[in-house]
Amino acid sequence: MPETAHPIPAAVAALVPRLREICGGDGVLTDASRRRVYDTDGITHHREVPGVVVLPTTAAQVAAVVGLCAGSGVPFVPRGAGTGLSGGALPHPEGVLLATSRMRRIVEVDPDNECAVVEPGVTNLDVSRAAAPYGYYYAPDPSSQQVCSVGGNVAENSGGAHCLKYGFTVNHVRGLDVVTPDGVLTRLGGKAPDSPGHDLIGAFIGSEGTLGIATRVTVGLTRLPERTVTLLSAFTSMDAGGRAVSDVIAAGVLPSAIEMMDALAIEAAEAAVACDYPAGAAAVLIVELDGPAAEVRSQVAEVTRLCAAAGAFETRTAADADERSRIWKGRKSAFAAVGRISPSYIVQDGVVPRTALPEVLRRIDELSRESGIRVANVFHAGDGNLHPLVLFDDGEPGAGERAEAVSGAILDLCVEHGGSLTGEHGVGVDKACKMPRMYSPDDLATFDLFRGALDPRGIANPYKLLPTPRLCGEVPGVRTGVHPLVESGEAEQF
Amino acid sequence: MGRQGTEGVRAGGPRDAVCGVVPARTARPRDTEELAGLLAEADRRGWSVAARGGGTGLDWGGRPPAVDLLVDTRGLVRIDHDAGDLVAEVGAGTPVSELTAVLAAAGQRLSADPVRAGGTVGGMLATGLSGPRRLLTGALRDLVIGMTVVRPDGVAARSGGRVVKNVAGYDLAKLHVGGYGALGVIASAAFRLHPLPPALRLVELPLPSLAHAERRLALLRAGGAVPAAVDLDWPARGRSRLRVVLEGTPAGVDARAAEVVASLGGGLPAEEVRVSGELPPDWGLLPAGGTLVRLSVPPADAPAAAALAAELGGAAGTGARTTGSARAGALVTAFPPGADAGAVSAVLEGLRSRPGWSATVLRAEPHLHDAGIDLWGEVPGLEMMRAVKRAMDPGHRMAPGRFVTDTPHTRREERP
Numbered sequence: 001m002p003e004t005a006h007p008i009p010a011a012v013a014a015l016v017p018r019l020r021e022i023c024g025g026d027g028v029l030t031d032a033s034r035r036r037v038y039d040t041d042g043i044t045h046h047r048e049v050p051g052v053v054v055l056p057t058t059a060a061q062v063a064a065v066v067g068l069c070a071g072s073g074v075p076f077v078p079r080g081a082g083t084g085l086s087g088g089a090l091p092h093p094e095g096v097l098l099a100t101s102r103m104r105r106i107v108e109v110d111p112d113n114e115c116a117v118v119e120p121g122v123t124n125l126d127v128s129r130a131a132a133p134y135g136y137y138y139a140p141d142p143s144s145q146q147v148c149s150v151g152g153n154v155a156e157n158s159g160g161a162h163c164l165k166y167g168f169t170v171n172h173v174r175g176l177d178v179v180t181p182d183g184v185l186t187r188l189g190g191k192a193p194d195s196p197g198h199d200l201i202g203a204f205i206g207s208e209g210t211l212g213i214a215t216r217v218t219v220g221l222t223r224l225p226e227r228t229v230t231l232l233s234a235f236t237s238m239d240a241g242g243r244a245v246s247d248v249i250a251a252g253v254l255p256s257a258i259e260m261m262d263a264l265a266i267e268a269a270e271a272a273v274a275c276d277y278p279a280g281a282a283a284v285l286i287v288e289l290d291g292p293a294a295e296v297r298s299q300v301a302e303v304t305r306l307c308a309a310a311g312a313f314e315t316r317t318a319a320d321a322d323e324r325s326r327i328w329k330g331r332k333s334a335f336a337a338v339g340r341i342s343p344s345y346i347v348q349d350g351v352v353p354r355t356a357l358p359e360v361l362r363r364i365d366e367l368s369r370e371s372g373i374r375v376a377n378v379f380h381a382g383d384g385n386l387h388p389l390v391l392f393d394d395g396e397p398g399a400g401e402r403a404e405a406v407s408g409a410i411l412d413l414c415v416e417h418g419g420s421l422t423g424e425h426g427v428g429v430d431k432a433c434k435m436p437r438m439y440s441p442d443d444l445a446t447f448d449l450f451r452g453a454l455d456p457r458g459i460a461n462p463y464k465l466l467p468t469p470r471l472c473g474e475v476p477g478v479r480t481g482v483h484p485l486v487e488s489g490e491a492e493q494f
Numbered sequence: 495m496g497r498q499g500t501e502g503v504r505a506g507g508p509r510d511a512v513c514g515v516v517p518a519r520t521a522r523p524r525d526t527e528e529l530a531g532l533l534a535e536a537d538r539r540g541w542s543v544a545a546r547g548g549g550t551g552l553d554w555g556g557r558p559p560a561v562d563l564l565v566d567t568r569g570l571v572r573i574d575h576d577a578g579d580l581v582a583e584v585g586a587g588t589p590v591s592e593l594t595a596v597l598a599a600a601g602q603r604l605s606a607d608p609v610r611a612g613g614t615v616g617g618m619l620a621t622g623l624s625g626p627r628r629l630l631t632g633a634l635r636d637l638v639i640g641m642t643v644v645r646p647d648g649v650a651a652r653s654g655g656r657v658v659k660n661v662a663g664y665d666l667a668k669l670h671v672g673g674y675g676a677l678g679v680i681a682s683a684a685f686r687l688h689p690l691p692p693a694l695r696l697v698e699l700p701l702p703s704l705a706h707a708e709r710r711l712a713l714l715r716a717g718g719a720v721p722a723a724v725d726l727d728w729p730a731r732g733r734s735r736l737r738v739v740l741e742g743t744p745a746g747v748d749a750r751a752a753e754v755v756a757s758l759g760g761g762l763p764a765e766e767v768r769v770s771g772e773l774p775p776d777w778g779l780l781p782a783g784g785t786l787v788r789l790s791v792p793p794a795d796a797p798a799a800a801a802l803a804a805e806l807g808g809a810a811g812t813g814a815r816t817t818g819s820a821r822a823g824a825l826v827t828a829f830p831p832g833a834d835a836g837a838v839s840a841v842l843e844g845l846r847s848r849p850g851w852s853a854t855v856l857r858a859e860p861h862l863h864d865a866g867i868d869l870w871g872e873v874p875g876l877e878m879m880r881a882v883k884r885a886m887d888p889g890h891r892m893a894p895g896r897f898v899t900d901t902p903h904t905r906r907e908e909r910p
């Protein structure tokens with residue numbers, strides 16, 4: 001595309017000299033070809049070339065850039081690693097994209113206070129790596145953890161397969177430095193818990209870049225468990241697998257993870273990585289138990305017994321890291337593997353109450369049969385977080401639309417059953433227009449009151465998170481093939 | 495508009511007093527809709543509004559100049575328990591003890607220790623404090639998954655939902671937990687629950703000195719026992735003690751308790767290290783009288799903070815006993831009833847001078863309010879909180895004077 005395809009809008013161009021003074025010449029990208037690199041996040045069908053990209057290295061620079069935006073009314077969009085799956089970091093064509101990729105310092109690991117202080121661009125996994133020598137790790141573990149940033153985790157309140165027991169980002173952050181949309185840098189909390197006054201840290205987490213930019217994060221660290229055991233249980237029906245999940249939870253056992261795959265997902269995983277799951281399984285459960293050795297021993301026995309009682313025809317137990325990773329291999333490869341059995345697919349993210357799982361899975365199956373669109377189910381069963389993969393052939397006319405309809409109907413099912421539009425991928429641009437399905441106009445207006453309190457000019461990541469007339473007409477998400485991060489081996493998707 | 499205007503409104507009495515201030519009137523809505531109607535009416539009339547539950551925390555927070563309407567939430571009683579999902583949605587006026595009993599009958603619990611006896615769920619949320627058992631499942635704020643709040647203009651709005659995993663929309667409940675009703679009246683909340691653990695062990699041991707306490711806590715951090723609570727009790731005088739709570743299976747907690755005893759009990763006479771199978775009835779409860787201060791410190795500073803509170807109190811001529819979660823750094827310093835305002839101020843000032851520590855007064859005795867004591871100290875983010883207050887309660891009618899966004903003590907922001 002010629003350079004002129006994306007000229008810098010005049011309001012943004014006017015800021016460039018000041019931006020160069022603030023961030024240095026190499027910290028401001030104006031070339032259309034270099035700006036285009038940032039045109040999308042993890043959902044690649046939303047694309048916008050940012051007006052300008054800035055790469056600050058300090059909180060003071062972030063504050064100065066945001067202050068400049070505030071003074072001129074130019075919008076800004078924060079960006080971490082760009083792995084978000086709801087278009088939260090989708091640039092504004094007439095705004096500043098502020099990427100934290102040069103703020104990657106681990107300021108401190110403080111084992112005595114069981115915390116670490118990091119800059120927002122530090123990757124999630126690097127926190128755990130830095131903590132490991134002290135016997136600690138950072139518990140929230142999104143499967144993008146090798147690449148996604150702690151700042152992005154804060155903005156999305158990210159969790160991972162193990163959030164069933166250990167919670168999400170919000171349960172682990174003790175301190176935040178934030179630059180609010182007026183360009184003011186404020187330190188909230190620190191190494192001490194329960195900062196006085198309103199819990200602004202809690203309210204900022206999950207705000208998807210609409211309340212400002214986190215420039216420093218103090219995260220609590222968790223002691224590495226003494227023992228971890230992973231079980232793989234195979235069932236002849238999804239119902240039986242679902243029953244096992246309910247029985248485990250009802251028995252008072254809290255596994256660190258319970259993951260489930262259906263026959264189609266297993267087929268894809270077998271085709272891709274030959275994970276060698278028990279032949280004939282219509283459903284597999286992966287249950288991970290961790291904690292003091294004395295507790296894990298009896299929990300393993302209990303879960304094995306409950307799975308057998310629910311109809312498991314085989315249960316494997318893995319106690320060392322090698323065996324464990326063999327069990328996880330099929331699960332972790334499932335999303336990418338689906339690319340092998342279908343040219344295109346949509347990854348949905350919805351939540352249902354755990355007890356509604358069997359009913360909702362049956363309804364998804366019906367939807368699939370009625371529409372002729374295949375749906376593979378791979379999900380966090382312990383907390384009812386579904387990730388149905390809606391498969392279609394983008395070469396076939398109308399298939400994309402039909403897949404989209406099925407994907408949307410699945411979300412409706414989630415909300416109808418008392419669940420949520422999103423368990424971990426966030427609202428962003430992708431689901432902003434769906435928010436009225438879950439919240440009343442009064443609920444949404446109240447969200448907006450809060451947003452407006454901290455961003456009265458509406459310049460912080462506009463058109464994200466809440467529905468706006470401008471936005472709510474666009475076609476929601478389709479992905480073709482394997483996610484580039486998965487393909488390059490930088491991320492696992494599960 | 496809701497069903498109720500001002501019908502059912504009666505004159506306030508001394509038992510409704512908020513920090514000694516008797517409200518002009520009180521009303522007891524029976525559901526969220528009535529509550530909304532009532533607040534809409536208050537909005538039209540320009541009334542200042544405070545809320546009460548069990549009345550156990552009416553003397554917490556700042557003293558209001560006046561209260562035109564006290565909303566009695568005790569008509570908002572409802573427990574909607576989905577045992578299979580480990581979730582309960584609860585009306586604000588529901589007594590905590592009733593919730594505990596209903597959940598226990600299903601083998602479940604809300605995993606936060608109440609700090610006051612006789613309170614309601616709404617009161618517990620609005621004051622925001624929970625006890626020492628917070629290391630595995632988090633504090634009260636971590637257990638709220640959804641909330642319905644009636645705004646100052648009478649609009650009922652929900653955030654979150656009834657599922658544990660949910661990132662749709664802002665988590666506004668965080669603003670209301672510990673928010674003293676300054677942004678609206680909590681009508682109901684949905685909680686994430688946990689199964690009651692089959693077994694519990696309480697290991698209790700004395701801490702003869704500060705060095706001893708620090709050493710014991712470091713050993714605990716290094717060990718693999720994974721306690722649910724590490725509770726410090728540091729009296730004004732005499733020996734301090736540490737209580738470690740382990741929850742799990744019967745065999746598991748025995749093995750873990752033995753590990754804790756072996757690791758921490760070194761050098762102590764065997765009879766001074768006690769292991770028991772249950773918590774005492776007053777577990778987590780704060781003293782019913784006297785001034786209380788919430789003391790938050792980096793966890794490794796917890797013993798030093800408790801010791802300093804006792805020392806400063808001693809120097810100022812008052813006792814100061816500090817208890818709470820040493821592992822989290824979440825402590826409460828309690829003064830004996832009648833403690834002198836000057837002495838309390840001296841202790842507060844000493845504690846607040848340490849970097850990274852905060853000390854806020856939870857409950858001040860009337861003579862402390864009379865003396866105009868600074869309840870909050872420096873509050874980081876106060877300007878952001880004020881902006882939220884202006885947007886959500888532009889008339890400044892909610893919980894007047896009760897919360898930090900509405901006090902005469904304006905402190906500077908901490909700038910990184």
Ligand SMILES: Cc1cc2nc3c(=O)[nH]c(=O)nc-3n(C[C@H](O)[C@H](O)[C@H](O)COP(=O)(O)OP(=O)(O)OC[C@H]3O[C@@H](n4cnc5c(N)ncnc54)[C@H](O)[C@@H]3O)c2cc1C
Pocket residue numbers: 041042077078079080081082083084085087088089100120141142143144147148149150151152153154155156157158159160161208209210212213214215424425461483485486491492493494
């Ligand atoms: C293969 C794959 C697997 C994934 N697996 C998981 C998973 O298991 N669990 C899960 O929860 N998510 C998962 N995700 C989604 C994504 O990785 C997370 O949402 C992650 O937290 C985003 O981090 P990021 O640094 O890439 O943020 P970005 O995508 O750059 O930004 C995400 C949002 O955060 C805002 N933002 C970024 N930095 C800041 C900051 N410093 N301050 C304020 N706002 C900021 C942006 O404006 C945007 O709204 C996955 C994504 C991929 C591609």
